[in-house]
Amino acid sequence: MAGSKTGVVGLALVASLALAGCDGAEREAQRAADAEAAVEIAEFPQQVLWGDTHLHTDNSIDAFGFGTRLGPEEALKFARGDEVTSSTGVKAKLSRPLDFLVIADHSDGLGAMRRLYDAPRLLIRDPTLRRWHDMMHESPEQSQRAVAELIDAAATDSLPEAFRDPEGREENMREIWDAHLRLIDRYYQPGEFTPLAGFEYTLMPGGNNLHRVVMFRDGYARTSQVLPYPGLQGPVDDLWDYMDAYEEATGGGALAIPHNSNLSNGLMFELTDSQGGPMSADYARRRAMREPVVEATQIKGDSESHPFLSPNDEFASFGDAGWELGNLPLTERKADTMLAGEYLREALKRGLSIEQRTGVNPYAFGMIGSTDSHTSLATADEDNFFGKHTGNEPAIEDRALEPQDLGTEVGRFGWHYMAGGYAAVWARANTRAEIFDAMMRREVYATTGPRMTVRLFGGFDFTEEDWRGDWVGAGYTRGVPMGGKLVDQGKAPTFLISALKDPEGAHLDRVQIVKGWITADGVLHEKVHDVVWSDMDERRMTGGKVPAVGDTVDRETATYANTIGAPELRAVWTDPDYREGESAFYYVRVLEIPTPRWTLYDAVRFGIELPAEAMADAVAQERAYTSPIWLGPADPAPRAERQAGWFARAWLRG
Template sequence: MDKRIITAVLATLLSTLLAVCAAASEPTPKSAFSADKTAPPAAKRPGSMPFSRTEEREPCADYDPLRRPHFGDLHVHTAWSFDASTQDTRNRPIDAYRFAMGKPMGIQPYDENDQPIRTIRIDRPLDFTAVTDHAAFLGEVRICTSPDEDGYWHPVCLVHRYLPQWSFLTFGAAGLSYKQRLGPCGENNETCLGKAADTWRDIRADTEQAYDRSSDCTFTSFHGYEWTAGLQTGQNLHHNVIFRNNTVPDHAKSWIETPSQVDLWDYLDQECVEGLPGCDAVVIPHNSNLSAGLMFETAYTGDDTATGTITAEEAQRRARWNTLFELMQHKGSSECDNRLPIWADEDACGFEKMGYDRFGGKNTGDVPFAKLGWAANLIGMEAPETVPPGEANFLRHGLKKGLQQQQELGANGFKFGLISSTDTHIAAPGLTMETNHPGHGGAGMGARDGLPVGLPDELEYNPGGHAVLYAEENSRDALFAAMQRREAYATSGTRPVVRFFGGWDYSDDLCESANMVSMGYTGGVPMGGDLLPRGESASAPRFVVSATMDSGTEEYPGNPLQRVQIIKGWYEQDELHERVIDVAGGANDARVDINNCETSGSGHTELCSVWEDPDFNPQAQAFYYTRVLENPSCRWSQRICANAGVRCDNPATIPPGMENCCVPEHRKVIQERAWSSPIWYTPAG
């Protein structure tokens, strides 16, 4: 039969299915709060066994009571994710874990003999990784991609295999927005849920196989999944669930089964913490830049918007589960945005910005990269209006809002430790190098039908970043304890080593001390901690921050540091404030030649400073975090443009597919960076 006829028939079937689901969808009832759960214990001082053992394994030979940074990725999609599958990602969780350990891996496109055309490898192995495939549709993907499964020839499965763009729309836009399962799912969706449990079991088996339980402790794999919440308004409310150990529920419940964050917390309370002795988890919100502000609203959600007011009980529960926050990934950074008046004078806020506030919107003409609105129009859905991001899309807004919550409610629901990850959809954790970046797929370009002409990904995306956890050893219990106490930092993809402590009596010469780290712990708290008040007559708090440049590799050398900044936010006399202070380094003569990406000029191998807050008010809620900026370097896209000989002042040098090298929104030069988790100050009483 002619392929065009097949396509038309399948498209008609799909449109009918979607229309039925849309008509049948009803508002999801909101659940009530369960009993309040106590937040995790406060961080303990380093010493003998500051975390509890919940698993059988050999003791790690390499144990450091002063903790060391471990680099990883907590946001990884493989062939089991519906969107990665439509882009012909074939690598499974075990392949992703091997890649994280430094092994080479083939990726799409595949030739006529099913051999990958491209091979990738990270510059250095990771210490830990969690595969976080979309829990929604794990069963459907298994059925539609396994010829021996009943339902393999169902129309939805035919669409998935032969019309992948339509399938992306089917599951992503209709299935998630309307919380409907499509395909051969059987009565009460029992077939799809059963196959999802089978897939979850297989993912867990790969995760266990990858975990190094020997005394070498070379690699840690965490069980996890993505809870993929997407409202009909296009707002992103995705979260990653990371479990502490191998004691996990038999089902990874998705947005369809737990249609609000409160329902997700109830599931984890009842079927993990209370139902399985030894089970525990953290829930990490995705970067907030595509949430249209929803990440910092109530955890109760309706079909179209957040509803209700945040209570103290809700703030306490959120603080219990959301101990970490994904500040950056391949879909942009979420710290701040210098296109907005509040941050207009802060150049560092222009780093890796998207042009719109949500997915699935209309292109209004002022937003150059509105996504997936075309998909909604194809099936008769009304795409929401897309606008540039507002202040509520960004982390700094959320951190300040948390201070106000603490003042008014006695609880801070937005008390986040900071990490980054990749959100790769080609099963490539830790692939963050700007050189030779192939694109991570997902909402970006896929290579199912061949290599794209020109740039391998859309201009707005980037390679993503790393999650860094300070722990005594590379084991699940030690790293999970770091997640719960928020002793973590985020990077944009490089590996600088950052320390940040807050206390009251640090000496001016602490940076010169060989015992700086030990004295940082004994005299105060590390990043992610709470600085206890000392009374109204106390002097101002002091902070010590140190940073060492990424040592790099021969192929991917590190870049010197330019400056270290401390960002302060505070709530005083019913008003929220913020300030950025350079505390080490500063403007220099560093530069990069965009035609060959060679760097030159001065910089720093190490930076360290002890800083005292001159404007401290002991009665005002406050947070402090540090931002470390490297010298300028070429962005991934400019590296490809330069290698292709593109010179934007000479149209003859711009081959087909490389036009984006010269569009106004192409930021050719970036400054890689790291962000520490905040240290919070709460007045007595």
């Protein structure tokens, strides 16, 4: 059962098992420690690291039921650049390896679907489990149907009792978890490739998505002292209790990453606490500390903004199609009144409102992207997309047209899936500690797949002259990077913004700053500023808008040309609407020129005809979202001190 006491007790129950029979694990831990010690730590982050913090393997109940037969080791090999064979027999390889990876298999039922599949039929007494067992053995289609039923049962709290039975669960989970932790320690190559321990906490009241990925800073010696925390029952406070207990018991670090707020039906970013009461300063502070970053974009849609909430933003709609119907299993349909609690821009504004009332901003989060792929393959590339699950891999030529519903309701199709995204991290070195710490300080950004290099610094005295010298050093010494806070000095803030195209991708259309602010009377506002764009002399702003960049995509061949746009855009921008005393946030959105989506590549490759609705969405402007920089009064405790609080506790415990 879930509950704060269960989280703490669970730590004690498994602590005695933590290091049993782990001589090999200790050797790997020592090897990793020695390798980490040899990695040079830069004064400031010099390059961006690319990764996926949300990948599922055959240890996830839904991934296995959907047909995934690749495990964590194949996932690690693929992410570091090796060629593997997918579950459907297709050769798969990234054109560029990733720098880091979090395998985030579901904590609920970890490895359970494989055990059910392998179980002798005569020993399965529960009729529902026996039927699911038979369906998985009958055909891939029936196996996917069994998982759809399981998702519906989890959403409606009607899972078979035998599936909930804790007898043997800890033992089975311990075996899988320990093997996984030893594996990622073995693949850890500090300075080159970093796997981090994690799992997905799958809270889903009524089918409404309140999922989080939990990510650890530590290796086997600490993470083996706990088991992944179950999430179906909630509330989320219990997860935070688990994280508190982990840090207190081990001296390690853990953070949680909410995702798919667009499928929460308004519950992810509420104005209340988890019990429906007024949000207190303590609750707001705890949420901000425990959840420093949010997954802004992934395969199941984009959560940055929505046209209903931002009608004056011409680029607010991205990846919405299909996901606006309702929650994850479509057990509850979507209403416009729910949208404000789902999208990140509105949540950032709500954070200002709560801060004005309580003194603490619960939604001072950074933004990352990740895949949420259930194929063990962390790819967000449009021309190399291996799908959400094996029923959506490129071996299925008409995958773009196939129903792809996660529950048993109908309404979503393959073409609704996005190919992205990725997490971009400005870390001082490619190590677990440096990647984790960058996320804690929110020096991260999201992309929908392309690997654009984006930097953002905020200060009060940046000028064009800074570009002629060490502008990165100036950004850190005279300002704050993305994720930081500026203390209001009675004058308008100025921002250094730099964006470079993906070296293997498309040119850039424009760079925008999205500003949100709150006035003294509590009224919230937002405005999107076009800061710099390609061909500014020819594309002159008229009526407050920059003309469209154009479109070079050939729909017949699924190709495009970098004959429009720019390879690099940079600017120094000062807020023209600054008012002293008004708290605000600023984040950068970078847009590429139009390029083909995976659906258009499929249509050309396999000779399929997309329906009109899908064809209209077959070309898109991929994008990046930085973590915000906040502007406001000085905090009671310095922000860096609050963010580093857990580091201090860890150091004191040795």
